[in-house]
Amino acid sequence: MSIICKCGCENSDNAQFCSVCGQPIEHNSQPIYQQAVPQQPVYSTVNNNVQIQGEQPISILGWIGYFILFGIPIVNIITYIVILCSSKNKTLKNLIIAQIILGVLLVIPVMAAIVVPSFIGYMEKAGALALFF
Numbered sequence: 001m002s003i004i005c006k007c008g009c010e011n012s013d014n015a016q017f018c019s020v021c022g023q024p025i026e027h028n029s030q031p032i033y034q035q036a037v038p039q040q041p042v043y044s045t046v047n048n049n050v051q052i053q054g055e056q057p058i059s060i061l062g063w064i065g066y067f068i069l070f071g072i073p074i075v076n077i078i079t080y081i082v083i084l085c086s087s088k089n090k091t092l093k094n095l096i097i098a099q100i101i102l103g104v105l106l107v108i109p110v111m112a113a114i115v116v117p118s119f120i121g122y123m124e125k126a127g128a129l130a131l132f133f
């Protein structure tokens, strides 16, 4: 075991003064220094490793490729299904679920705007024909 001085240098356990900077070593505060200093970098590297393993970052070119695929009708539906089935990337999956929800929200009014008037038109024609017969 060694004592880490405020200057960051290690000293022997029973040292009263730092061998590098000459400051008196505070033995009361040394457990805090010994615990806090080495562990924080360890945590951050662990988090980085988890992020790299769980969610691979998508490159700019990757996003451009995805947006091109998303922009083409039918191909985008296939792309959605392929990504939802194969990808382990939560960010990408969430994006696709959001796109599907938005797509459905947009498709329903469009379909209603096309189907309803044509249905009314068909009914009017049928009604007009009924007048003749």
Ligand SMILES: [Zn+2]
Pocket: 005, 006, 007, 008, 009, 018, 019, 020, 021, 022, 023
């Ligand atoms: Zn020192």
